[in-house]
Amino acid sequence: MRKILEMNHIRKEFDGLEVIHDISLSVEEGEILSIIGPSGSGKSTLLRCATMLEKIDGGEILYMGERAAWTEPDGKRVYPKGAKEKKIKSYFGLVFQNFNLFPHYSVIKNITDAPIVIQKRPKEEVYQEARELLAKMGLSDKEDAYPCQLSGGQCQRVAIARALALNPKILFFDEPTSALDPELTGEVLKVIKSLADLHITMVIVTHEMAFARDISDRIIFMDKGVVALEGKPEDVFDADHTRIKEFLGKFNRV
Amino acid sequence: MSFSVMLEQLSGGMIKSLGIFVLTLVFSLPLGLLVSFARMSKNSLLRTVTKAYISLMRGTPLMLQLLVVYFGPYYLFGMRIGGSYRFMAIIIGFALNYAAYFAEIYRSGIESMPVGQYEAANILGYSKTQCFFRIIFPQVVKRILPAVTNEVITLVKDTSLSFSLAYAEMFTIAKQIAAAETTFIPFVVAAVFYFVFNLVVAVGMETIEKKLSYYQ
Numbered sequence: 001m002r003k004i005l006e007m008n009h010i011r012k013e014f015d016g017l018e019v020i021h022d023i024s025l026s027v028e029e030g031e032i033l034s035i036i037g038p039s040g041s042g043k044s045t046l047l048r049c050a051t052m053l054e055k056i057d058g059g060e061i062l063y064m065g066e067r068a069a070w071t072e073p074d075g076k077r078v079y080p081k082g083a084k085e086k087k088i089k090s091y092f093g094l095v096f097q098n099f100n101l102f103p104h105y106s107v108i109k110n111i112t113d114a115p116i117v118i119q120k121r122p123k124e125e126v127y128q129e130a131r132e133l134l135a136k137m138g139l140s141d142k143e144d145a146y147p148c149q150l151s152g153g154q155c156q157r158v159a160i161a162r163a164l165a166l167n168p169k170i171l172f173f174d175e176p177t178s179a180l181d182p183e184l185t186g187e188v189l190k191v192i193k194s195l196a197d198l199h200i201t202m203v204i205v206t207h208e209m210a211f212a213r214d215i216s217d218r219i220i221f222m223d224k225g226v227v228a229l230e231g232k233p234e235d236v237f238d239a240d241h242t243r244i245k246e247f248l249g250k251f252n253r254v
Numbered sequence: 255m256s257f258s259v260m261l262e263q264l265s266g267g268m269i270k271s272l273g274i275f276v277l278t279l280v281f282s283l284p285l286g287l288l289v290s291f292a293r294m295s296k297n298s299l300l301r302t303v304t305k306a307y308i309s310l311m312r313g314t315p316l317m318l319q320l321l322v323v324y325f326g327p328y329y330l331f332g333m334r335i336g337g338s339y340r341f342m343a344i345i346i347g348f349a350l351n352y353a354a355y356f357a358e359i360y361r362s363g364i365e366s367m368p369v370g371q372y373e374a375a376n377i378l379g380y381s382k383t384q385c386f387f388r389i390i391f392p393q394v395v396k397r398i399l400p401a402v403t404n405e406v407i408t409l410v411k412d413t414s415l416s417f418s419l420a421y422a423e424m425f426t427i428a429k430q431i432a433a434a435e436t437t438f439i440p441f442v443v444a445a446v447f448y449f450v451f452n453l454v455v456a457v458g459m460e461t462i463e464k465k466l467s468y469y470q
Contacts, residue, residue, distance in 0.1 A: 053373055089379050100374035103469045104392050114378040117388070148470040166378065 001028040011058030034212035037222035093163030097175040101147040133161040153184030170201040267424030281349035286356025311354035320347040363394035403459040
């Protein structure tokens with residue numbers, strides 16, 4: 001299987017405080033990887049490093065085998081610019097916790113603007129694809145609505161469609177349901193599950209344990225900035241590991 | 255002087271006031287955006303210079319600034335002034351002054367934008383320029399409109415400061431007629447003119463605000 005993403009020996013610090021210590025991971029084509037762990041364990045930061053929203057302080061990131069970011073031996077970080085940067089960015093998409101839809105654009109415009117403006121694809125084709133995506137998300141009747149007229153769950157589904165419209169090789173989710181109530185969470189998880197059936201490569205940071213267990217090919221349990229445990233869902237969830245037992249125990253209780 | 259003649263003269267002045275108003279906005283609105291960029295620049299020298307400029311423009315009377323712009327070239331460089339420079343000096347003075355105020359309004363709007371909008375645009379592949387003009391700026395306009403309306407209304411009334419350079423806009427004419435005819439009427443007419451002008455401005459701005467209220 002082809003590796004879509006490789007992160008090698010990633011380090012990240014904020015004001016001298018290291019929050020990610022030497023993490024390495026890779027994601028293969030079609031694989032679904034979930035990252036779980038307590039708040040403050042560095043899950044979101046790791047995701048933000050992978051999507052270049054945060055700059056790494058050590059290690060290297062590769063997409064499709066191409067070096068996307070790395071640090072020189074003297075500690076200098078290198079991020080390619082120009083056409084190379086554009087190409088690397090086209091490999092991944094990200095769905096945010098709080099959607100970050102563009103409020104001044106209608107639903108369809110949110111989805112079609114980037115493919116038309118950035119990828120310079122023909123308008124008719126992009127619109128047709130966007131309508132198909134909306135149908136898949138169960139939002140065909142919301143094409144002309146504005147984000148402020150939608151529920152949180154609907155907004156998140158539009159955000160997923162917006163990310164998919166650019167045909168990324170890999171899709172990241174940063175706690176996609178943490179801003180939603182249980183009912184809305186369900187509808188978003190259902191959509192993500194439907195993407196899994198289409199074999200879209202995904203990395204999901206989530207607090208939805210049952211969902212992670214159900215959907216993932218592999219799970220990473222992060223704690224205090226390191227990968228504490230990694231493996232198949234059943235191996236991680238049933239592991240004889242004090243920290244994860246403690247963590248999952250708290251979930252089971254509520 | 256009959257009332258109709260007075261009205262005619264004041265209307266002629268009104269056209270000139272309108273000219274100052276429109277040209278000031280045409281120059282100061284884009285200039286203000288540039289100034290706000292400089293004010294938020296990563297370059298500390300540029301930022302300090304811009305801060306000093308804004309501070310000077312807001313800290314001294316516009317009338318004084320008009321006098322400096324008009325007479326400055328003569329006193330500083332011995333250049334001949336007068337003629338068409340009078341009007342130019344008014345526009346330069348107004349534009350520089352209003353750009354400083356608009357710059358701070360733009361800055362307030364730009365800095366109030368949630369970082370998530372930039373991040374989403376970044377991930378989708380928008381360049382910095384595309385992100386600003388497609389995603390950020392349209393939302394900034396909506397946010398700053400009430401503050402801009404305030405400034406625009408003040409500008410209508412500020413055009414009367416052009417009398418300090420003896421430019422024949424409406425208020426200058428009103429003063430002349432009042433002095434020559436020893437009557438108070440021109441001031442009443444001037445007040446009505448300004449008030450109606452601002453009513454139109456306020457309604458216009460409200461219409462734009464309503465147009466932008468299709469989203470939150």
